[in-house]
Amino acid sequence: MALAIFDLDNTLLDGDSDYLWGVFLAETGVVDREQYETENLRFFQQYEAGELDIHEFLRFSLRPLRDNGMEQLRRWRDAFLRQKIIPIITPAARELVERHRQAGDTLLIITATNAFVTAPIAEMLGIEHLIATQPQIRDGRYTGEVEGIPSFREGKVERLQNWLKARKEDLRGSSFYSDSHNDIPLLELVEHPVAVDPDEKLLLQARKQGWPVITLRQGDLAPT
Secondary structure (H helix, E strand, O other), X not given: OOXXXXXXXXXXXXXXXXXXXXXXXXXXXXXXXXXXHHHHHHHHHHHHHOOOOHHHHHHHHOHHHHHOOHHHHHHHHHHHHHHHHHHHEOHHHHHHHHHHHHOOOEEEEEEEEEHHHHHHHHHHOOOOEEEEEEEEEXXXXXXXXXXXXXXXXXXXXXHHHHHHHHHOOOOOOOEEEEOOHHHHHHHOXXXXXXXXXXXXXXXXXXXHHOOOEEEOOOOOOEEO
């Protein structure tokens, strides 16, 4: 049984769930809108440029989890999913996931975005397995810290290798779909790397390596 691995943000989603969660919190008044949006945009631009300090970003992005109770956070998340996430799950993304499901592949999302935000999105897509950055919980509340290794860049590779070891599986026949040059270390590891609506750096790498390039933005699976 082959492993089909999917990045989430700007791959299966036509947008970035981590960034949109920040936008939602600002729009809802949970955080100071001007200050939060400025910082959120700064980190997003650093991510796109390949210059993100993941630990600095996580201290920023996990603060609202730390500062609010679990029940309130879940209510906000439910509204966030309805308003921001459901509209950006494209038909082509659902079709791609279903194609791998019908082939009998093991489906896995691997994302740098925290599990509080991404676990219900994986559930919406019918993807059982998720490797995400794990916010630390103590005494029923988020602490604002991270449990273990953030699943970002080389951290994705390490987390995946640990996951495979625990399940006594390997990457024979594996595929990985991603939009970002930040995922090149993992794309180079699988048997079938695929660039999905790639950023400029990933597009150049895909062309150099002869990797397939597809789009999930037009309603149907298609090469770009």
